[in-house]
Amino acid sequence: MTTTASIATHYEQFLHLLTRDTRDPVQAPVQASGTAEVHRPASARYGERVDPSGGSQPIVLTRDEWIRNQIDLTLALGRLLTVDDVVVSAVPYELSFIGAEVDRVIEMVGASVISVGTSGTICPMPRLLGLIEQYEVTALVCSPSFAAELASLAVSLGRRPADSTIRTIVCVGEACSAERLDRVATAWAARTSTLYGTPSTPTVAVACDHGALHLCDHRLRAEVRGGLRGELLLDGAPTGEVVELWPADRRCDCGSTSRVLVPLGSTASAIRGPDGLVSALDVERVVFGHRRLAPHFDCVVRDGTFHVTCAVADPRAVDVGAMRRAIRSGIGDALGVEAEVTVVGVTDWSTATP
Numbered sequence: 001m002t003t004t005a006s007i008a009t010h011y012e013q014f015l016h017l018l019t020r021d022t023r024d025p026v027q028a029p030v031q032a033s034g035t036a037e038v039h040r041p042a043s044a045r046y047g048e049r050v051d052p053s054g055g056s057q058p059i060v061l062t063r064d065e066w067i068r069n070q071i072d073l074t075l076a077l078g079r080l081l082t083v084d085d086v087v088v089s090a091v092p093y094e095l096s097f098i099g100a101e102v103d104r105v106i107e108m109v110g111a112s113v114i115s116v117g118t119s120g121t122i123c124p125m126p127r128l129l130g131l132i133e134q135y136e137v138t139a140l141v142c143s144p145s146f147a148a149e150l151a152s153l154a155v156s157l158g159r160r161p162a163d164s165t166i167r168t169i170v171c172v173g174e175a176c177s178a179e180r181l182d183r184v185a186t187a188w189a190a191r192t193s194t195l196y197g198t199p200s201t202p203t204v205a206v207a208c209d210h211g212a213l214h215l216c217d218h219r220l221r222a223e224v225r226g227g228l229r230g231e232l233l234l235d236g237a238p239t240g241e242v243v244e245l246w247p248a249d250r251r252c253d254c255g256s257t258s259r260v261l262v263p264l265g266s267t268a269s270a271i272r273g274p275d276g277l278v279s280a281l282d283v284e285r286v287v288f289g290h291r292r293l294a295p296h297f298d299c300v301v302r303d304g305t306f307h308v309t310c311a312v313a314d315p316r317a318v319d320v321g322a323m324r325r326a327i328r329s330g331i332g333d334a335l336g337v338e339a340e341v342t343v344v345g346v347t348d349w350s351t352a353t354p
């Protein structure tokens with residue numbers, strides 16, 4: 001706890017310096033010509049995001065934004081990790097912000113970091129399993145899909161992920177239902193937490209002790225197109241992400257006054273149903289009503305229809321056809337939309353999904 005308190009103090013001082021720097025131009029250094037230099041926020045990082053048509057768009061974060069994103073994430077992860085943790089960061093590094101941010105945040109907390117990224121070239125999953133054993137890794141920062149695949153790979157190699165040294169999994173990078181998160185937690189016998197960001201803003205919302213994601217509304221202005229559920233706009237700019245934003249007067253049990261944000265997946269993976277927008281996460285919640293599914297899940301929209309892929313540990317032990325039909329009709333009954341459903345064995349997962 002002492003460590004967390006000192007991190008908080010350190011960052012508060014950092015924040016104070018930044019705020020003074022940006023809000024008090026009178027203090028700006030006077031140039032040789034005698035005119036005061038006009039303060040412009042310094043650009044710190046270049047990244048890219050993929051637009052809806054598949055093209056790459058540049059994003060530049062200012063130094064101030066970059067540090068403020070790190071502060072919020074450090075304060076959140078400081079409640080989960082300690083100096084004794086050995087943390088694997090398996091999040092994207094190339095041309096994105098999240099990898100570098102997670103690295104810095106783990107260092108600020110005082111824990112050790114092993115950066116493996118997501119490209120799978122230098123550190124493919126079997127090698128990562130070796131590293132987890134060798135260095136007694138205690139925490140993973142990765143997508144829920146990555147955690148699920150790593151667990152099933154461990155099982156296929158005759159290991160028991162629940163017996164590993166992993167005790168904490170911080171899920172990032174994709175919307176995930178509480179139901180699927182529970183299955184990831186069970187597979188690893190670990191506690192799970194989440195954090196939410198976009199390619200342009202790596203820390204948008206951080207989890208409280210009750211598992212809710214709270215918007216970082218002290219530095220971000222968030223709105224939702226069309227009410228409380230729809231596309232997220234950050235400082236007026238569309239994000240391509242569907243979320244639900246609790247009304248300001250609805251409080252989380254943790255007592256925080258920051259609004260709760262529920263990520264629902266991308267706008268490209270949502271369709272209009274008879275009762276409004278239906279997101280991939282709505283589909284996921286229905287799918288994981290089926291107890292025997294592994295924590296693997298994929299849902300894309302093609303030609304206006306959801307295409308869902310899910311997995312079972314052993315396809316010979318269940319009636320896959322009946323399960324597929326039950327999931328399909330469950331989605332239709334609950335959400336009023338059509339879905340194509342595929343159920344595969346976990347060992348066939350990588351070839352069944354894009």
Ligand SMILES: [Zn+2]
Nearest residue numbers: 208212252254
């Ligand atoms: Zn809360």
